[in-house]
Amino acid sequence: MQTLPLLEMVAQYEALKKSDREIVDLLAVSFTALNEARIKAALSRPVATPLNLKSMVAQGLLLKRRQAQGGDGFACNPRLVDIIARRLVAEGLYEKLVDRARATWPLPKTSGKSGPRTAPFWFEHPDQLIREIRIALYLNDPDQMNALFEAFYLESGRYWGSVWNEVRHPFLIVAEAALNPFDAVWLAGVTPEIRRDIVSQILTISMEQGTLDAPLFEALERHCLELKRYPMELVLGTLIFGRREKALEYLPLFQGLDHERMALEGLLAYLNQEDDTAIKRFDEALRWMRKNLGERRLVLPGLLGVFHISFLLLRNEGKDFGRAAALLSDADLWYSEMGPVLKPLHWSLLLEENPATHLPGYLKMVLAGALQPEPAFWPVFLGLLFLYRYQGDPETFRPFAEAIGLLEARLEASGMRWPHAEIALLRARFELHSKEAQKKAETLQEGLGYALLTQRVRYEEPWELKLNAIVNRFGAKSPKGGKGSAS
Secondary structure, eight states, rough: OOOOOOOHHHHHTTTTTTHHHHHHHHHHHOOBBBBBHHHHHHHOOOOOOOOHHHHHHHTEEEEEOOOOTEEEEEEHHHHHHHHHHHHHHTTTHHHHHHHHHHHHHHBBBOOOSEEEEEBBBOOOSHHHHHHHHHHHHHHOOOHHHHHHHHHHHHTTGOSSSSGGGTTTOHHHHHHHTTTTOOHHHHTTTTTTTHHHHHHHHHHHHHHHHHHHHHHHHHHHHHHHHTTTTTOOOHHHHHHHOOOOOOOOOOOOOSSSSSHHHHHHHHHHHHTTTTTHHHHHHHHHHHHHHHHHTOOOOOOOOHHHHHHHHHHHHHHTTHHHHHHHHHHHHHHHHGGGGGGGHHHHHHHHHHHHEEEEEEEEHHHHHHHHHHSSSOOOOHHHHHHHHHHHHOOOOOGGGGGGHHHHHHHHHHHHHTTTTHHHHHHHHHHHHHHHHOOHHHHOOOOHHHHOOOOTTGGGGOOOOHHHHHHHHHHHHHOOOOOOTTOOOOO
């Protein structure tokens, strides 16, 4: 199978004869893989009619996939699924294919015997859930979307095991569809009841992955203003793009839960070099969240939780490490999708205890993430940040040089000024003899005006780590002037 640029793939799809295009259209709507017999049945094709499936696989329009029910089948290339769905809606062909796709694999009905709140149907496989959520999205049906979410949570006891491990909050399925690829014109036509949550989730995904850029953020910001909705993700996004004054302007208009407001206030304090005040505000946010949401092991959501844990690890006073370890355990319970971002924080606990033993494994983990074709910013940055604390030899960072350079260039092009300043300063720490790297980092930091995470980390000698271990164990405070101060 060849891998083509998206525009070329779309052109190949458009060049298909009608009978072949109908197959791709069906598989785009059904989402799951179907074998040849099920495709023929759905499209009312005679059993003896040959299908041009192998040719479309060779073109990259279809992929060979295992059917959810077992056996080999064919699926639409994921890169095309949402482009095709939007076209079918515009051409008035979508609903007819919805009926055909559902006929290939109807939703099972529940017995209704377990209580009045039992959902009327359930999902045999994640592919069914994804198919139905996408259908509700493209039919612009918020009532059906809400019914699907309710059905998922009411029957959540059914959804366990490895096949469901990758399924997160169902609304992330909607956001991922909207990003595949992002189309501002199409999004403007989505009903406000669905669009307002799409915008928040797109911001969440793209900020966590470090793939947000200025044009995308500006488009989503316009939708927020049009909807008169100022979610946590909008305020956080303005900070990531270095627009602190705009974040302060949006914060009084914030529409969300109190713990999110408190955490955002804590983040603003941290970027203003008020570390103790910031962590106190994060702690207050966590207490409010656990009290009012009724769960004692909750962690602040998404990047807010990552920041809370990271700030404790960087300050490392008294029982900060123990508290960070407890929060990481809770984060694993509630936010499995944040695993790649949380992994360097888990490793930092091991490195604090015994860096000599754990450094080789840690290096391997961070390098594997950095060498991905499009590495996510936060896992790579946090991995390198804590590596610098425990390994002072510049030679250790030589294998990362090219990956850091590519990541820095991508961040500069995206306009994300805060992450760009962090990675530039970290690079300057590794390249001590590069006046160019030092000057660039200094210019970015001064222009941004934030107190950076990278400023708060320094290499620690083995004797310091031993002292830290004693401090962490008995909960005493570090000597004045130790960790946590920005330099």
